[in-house]
Amino acid sequence: SQQGEEDPQALSIQEGENATMNCSYKTSINNLQWYRQNSGRGLVHLILIRSNEREKHSGRLRVTLDTSKKSSSLLITASRAADTASYFCATDAENTGNQFYFGTGTSLTVIP
Amino acid sequence: GAVVSQHPSRVICKSGTSVKIECRSLDFQATTMFWYRQFPKQSLMLMATSNEGSKATYEQGVEKDKFLINHASLTLSTLTVTSAHPEDSSFYICSARGMGMSVQETQYFGPGTRLLVL
Numbered sequence: 507s508q509q510g511e512e513d514p515q516a517l518s519i520q521e522g523e524n525a526t527m528n529c530s531y532k533t534s535i536n537n538l539q540w541y542r543q544n545s546g547r548g549l550v551h552l553i554l555i556r557s558n559e560r561e562k563h564s565g566r567l568r569v570t571l572d573t574s575k576k577s578s579s580l581l582i583t584a585s586r587a588a589d590t591a592s593y594f595c596a597t598d599a600e601n602t603g604n605q606f607y608f609g610t611g612t613s614l615t616v617i618p
Numbered sequence: 619g620a621v622v623s624q625h626p627s628r629v630i631c632k633s634g635t636s637v638k639i640e641c642r643s644l645d646f647q648a649t650t651m652f653w654y655r656q657f658p659k660q661s662l663m664l665m666a667t668s669n670e671g672s673k674a675t676y677e678q679g680v681e682k683d684k685f686l687i688n689h690a691s692l693t694l695s696t697l698t699v700t701s702a703h704p705e706d707s708s709f710y711i712c713s714a715r716g717m718g719m720s721v722q723e724t725q726y727f728g729p730g731t732r733l734l735v736l
Contacts, residue, residue: 547730548711548727548728548729554724594661594662606664607664608661608663609661610661611660611661613659
């Protein structure tokens, strides 16, 4: 399976704290993307980081990518209750017809 | 721009019947569409990749005779779950990549279809 892994599987924090999620993958990639999914709903695209980039910011989100370790992290700063959701990384692997392979996901709960 | 819709959003059917799910790109032409399945509290698993005008490519372990995929036009792909059984109950999500979009462009996801087989 080309599915990546994320840790932690579940994370519970107080509002205002930072949340960090990690993603590891198995193959060389073109890019890596992070998505958010509220319970039972579709996916919301958060951020894309290309294989030649090491860090990217978007609002309260910070993503890093280490291709040598085949890993990425998503940091959400100053979390809010509305950030409660599942977060998935997805890798767009080289030489695979550009399919996405999703990580196992991190379930984030932000306690007001 | 780049909106993808799915229909129906929710469907309940009896065991043994077939169910068709539509995925449409509303404001762009999708040369490639992808179908995913998501079981409760699990991640999305890629089922198949469909290119307009050609046969779908299925991931290992996905039965192509059970999950029929048709990508007959540049804006529509359909997934038919044939002879559905309760274990096929899941959340089915499609995504699309548009004509002319670079390989580094993201896929655009539909809102998903929840299938419940009784």
